[in-house]
Amino acid sequence: MRKASMRVLLVSVALLVASCSGAAGGGGGTSGDIGAAPAKDADLTLTVYSKFADREYREVTATLETIRKKFPNIKINHQGNQDDDKLTQSIQAGNPPDVAISFYTDNLGNWCHNGAFQDLQPYIDRDRTDVNVIPQAVRDYTSYQGKRCAMPLLADIFGFYYNKDMFAAAGLPGPPKTTDDIIEYSRKLTRFAPDGSIEVAGFLPSMPFYGNLAEVWAPSFGAKYLNAEGKSGLAGSKQWQELFEFQKKLVDFYGKEKLERFKAGLGDEYSPDNAFHKGKIAMMFDGEFRTAFLADQAPSVNYGTAPAPMSPSNASMYGGGLVTGTIIAIPKGVKNPGASWELIKHMTLDTDAIVQLSNGIKNMPTTADSITSPNLQVNEQFRTFLDIYSSGKLVAKPSTAIGDAHLKAVNDFAEKWIAGTETDLRAGLKKVDDQINDALAQK
Template sequence: MQRRYLSLAAAGLATVMTLTLTGCGSGPGDGDVTLKLVAADYGDSAANSSQHYWDDLTREFEKKHPGIKIDVDVYSWTDVDKKVEDMVKAGKAPDLAQIGAYADYAARGQLYSVDKLLSIPTEADFTQSLADAGEYQRVPYGMPFGASTRRLFYNKKLFAQAGITSPPKTWDDIAQDAKLLKDHGVKMPFALPLGPEETQAETLMWMLGGGGGYTDSIGKYTLDSPQNVKTFEWLQKNLVAKGLTGGDPAKVNRADAFQGFADGEVGMLNGHPTLMKQAEAKGVDYGTTALPGSNGKAKATMGVTDWMMAFKQPGHRAQVGQFLDFVYSKKNVLKFSSTYGLLPVTVSASQEMMADDRYSKLHGFLEQLAGAEFYPADKTTWPLVSKTLKAKMGAAVEPDGNPSAVLSTIQNTADAADNAASGE
């Protein structure tokens, strides 16, 4: 706090400093501040809604900081991003939003940069790959909140029945194992969810396996690169055309694929940690392994993180900073991660999870986090590109599809959006 007070005083903001000191005081008064937080719901029922997590956390924080109240509204992932967008457009931005994307708000100058909010130890504790993913034009605005990586899940019982003794390490292994599973009556040997729910995730995982990705080292879209085209031609020829995906991938959503795996009808699929709980609830004996690639293990796994951000409009920078330092304490990060089957976003909480055998099934996912590749969330054009991927990629791998043409179409959309965003 001393560092923050000194910086405010140096700027001559005496009135703000007075408010900050009052907000940090030990009793109610004219300087009391109520912070508004809008957050996403990670639960799958009312019983484990994120509202319970935030209620417990804010109750503890308010006891330690009587001058600061926290008002939290939790919305489903279907609604939360639009809710925040509407609040900002109406001139009533919340102090804090924990949602799916930050870049648009950062580009419009509406967010505090992370260094203006967090103490130095808190900011330094973020896992570096996640902190880097939260930068817009090399300045951090998005604070990671809840992370996951992807691994290939396989049904051990179905594998044994098909005579498969080890999980696949390459794409050729996937194709061979999928054929064996199909020959033994498995309904969906390899679930390939390229339906509109989360196509952008499945697409990136396969691109990484083929040595490609969404962007190059300087952030330019490379959707129609030779590696990416080759990847989806392989999928079309070796899995879809041979009936090894159990149907049309364009009509299979992630939720459908996960449910099929939990029901014992899927032999293999790419999944994230929450699938473990879903499979265990149905008694499925499963294993996980690193994502296979074209010639061995994929160059990286896909990582996903959601974002916390702080809006300038309400003007409660110091109090927001105090609250965020509490939110990102090791204890609270670990509690959130363990409650919802996610990976910690800080080094301290990650180390504690890795040292605890209770979380052994998450260790394989966590070990991959530092080298994971993320969506290009720093690009304001990413939401449009993601939407286009959801609409078009499923058709690319159908027997009569044209992966090269589809990827070129999406590339043209991405280039036009980038050009418009840069004023060209």
Template sequence: MRASRRLAALAALTALTVAACGGNSAGDQSDAARKAAANPQSVSGTITWWDTADATSEAPAFRELVDRFEQKYPNIDVNYVNVPFDGADDKFRTAGQAGDGAPDVMRAEVGWTSTLAALGYLQPLDGTPALTGADDYLPVALQSNVYDGRTYGVPEVTDTLALLYNKDHFAKAGITEPPRTWADLETAARKLEQAVPGTTGVFLNADAYFLLPFIYGEGADFVDVDSERITIDSPQVSAAIETVQQLTADGTGATDTSANKYTNMLNGFKNGTVSIMLNGPWSVPDVLSGRAFADPGNLGVATVPAGPEGHGGPVGGHNLVVYAGSPNLAASYLFVEFMNSTESQAYAATQNNTMPTRKSAYDRPDVARNAVIAAFREPLSSALPRPCAPGAGDLHNLVTPFYERILGGQASIADGLRDAQQKARRFVPGFES
């Protein structure tokens, strides 16, 4: 019954997209895969790649890899387009539905992949060169690309949230190891505020994505995939927010519900007025530019503390996906294969301080020497996959305004979660609320 419900719920979405995206026939797909695998140098044409990486800090490395690809495959031209991350998924969906303007390849956030696949906009990559060496990928990272038994992307980069802390502050407060539970974190934060006058013990971002480690610690998520239910208003999510409220109370920590909440958290930490925050590897270059971390060795990184049901941060990152309506599938497969080779991943990782998704990339000496990558290996090992259900990847964006109201004192936990649950109704096709 559940499978039938989901298929029925998606029917209205997919009926239009199959025709709109100009999808290739099974024969065309197989021919493209065979051509790319058997005689790659015979492949020619132009492909467009939407790169959603930060235009200043990350894109230069990917531009270099594009140049290397064109040198290896002189008959293939790549139209490189850097597309702002915010809104890129909606832009792709609009182009896909119109059947005009979608790129051949896109760098997609992990939460987008199942949604775009369910809409019929993504090309399955099983049996193509794009999935060469699939057994080399970190299992959880690869899992984010699998929907309904087929693989619709390859994991380009991965990440997770970790506990970042100021070692000098810890030493002044007599704290000898990072906290292992949320209760330990509360105790540590109080000590820090007492030992380091003017500092905030812990600063927690009032964004629902940053709430996920607390929810995971309660053994839950915003959806229950097994029962196909949206669970925003569950007792476990309520308990997670109660923990956040304890940790952000006066004398322990703080939060911020303004539009600049993330920036304010980051600036406070890197300038030494915040002792602890939860953040990902993407934040480290900015952190190390602050006066509190003139000595990079002052930065501590640890796995997020545990709740009653365990610990772990959400697996984030980006996948490379191929548009189902691409007229240049063979070239697209080769491009994805090249961009995600061990050599390419190692280059991008060392240039951008990002986490590779290939296990073999971590064996490269330049990757192994990277302090940021090394520090996040342990937090990544306990990270949990995001639910692979269409629409589920966007639920934290839906929940965030309600979470802000709760932390800002404008709504109770019960009222805020009830309203968020109501808004999420029918947001995940086939899931009950």
């Protein structure tokens, strides 16, 4: 018995070693050998993974199939509902899709870092593709440490939404321009019930909640995650302190218990019960996609959009805002990377394809030509976001190899800060720094 188990143990160790070498090899995609473009009449099927579902899935599939204008015999096998975890698994299993679409930019740094996504630069160089038609900030969040391993598949711009009727009733002429305005306007817009509970809130400072995420607020204060050495430097940052002091002022205005209770009664972010749809909050940060939800779920809400308000010390950045978006890439280990690249190029640089997709799923077009395209369907509220996009003041989240660990750390602190369990701002942010630096040290 004992002998037998010893032998099995040895066998397992042998298997283990085999597994390690197996994991190391597999799949080409080093910058040296790049896939040739397929022939014009190439007859092949490209598998695409994305997390789109239902209506959006159909729109994306229709746009993917416009590749046939260039390659009539290419077939598209688009599989929706594949999240980042599944994508990683498929790459690990050596059975990746030909093209990968991820909803988040958070994992890009990691995939770039460990080679799960292939470097696209050789293709760009070979085809003399001009990626400068895409704004700098967007190019930044689709690359990691100068390595381009993804392209932007439309973008998301975060701006400010406000309820015009409620503003009129409170005698406010237009959207707030500074974060101080947000506080002042909130005092005017908030209504308390006789028992003291909140009935309508001007602006909700709870975090993380809806669009109230550290990464969405940070550009308004000019707050940065990483310092010059690539380390987390929140504790020494005046901007982060300003951000949390702004938040604290609002929390104190409402009272933290009342706020918690009010927040808990608000509906799901993407359901028709969203607090802004229901007139429970008068102002909020959110992405351009909210315009589509409002049109669909709450067409009677009379609202306006504006660039995100800036902190007084960051006023010069007014007109800009956070940009993030869906990314598209070639995973490690695909059989025909040349064909994958053609599809990516088509989806991210072909004006017609971008405009079709943008009209379909109401996300921001990414190239200079597509933004000004006459075929782009734009209403007044969406126009704001196009203006922010072309403002030249876009801010992107940093690409790191630690996923969204830094975002989680900051949001975690924000929760404690609001609850009052953490009262020393500097010491609290120091802990956040330690946590992020610990995560960074793993890479």
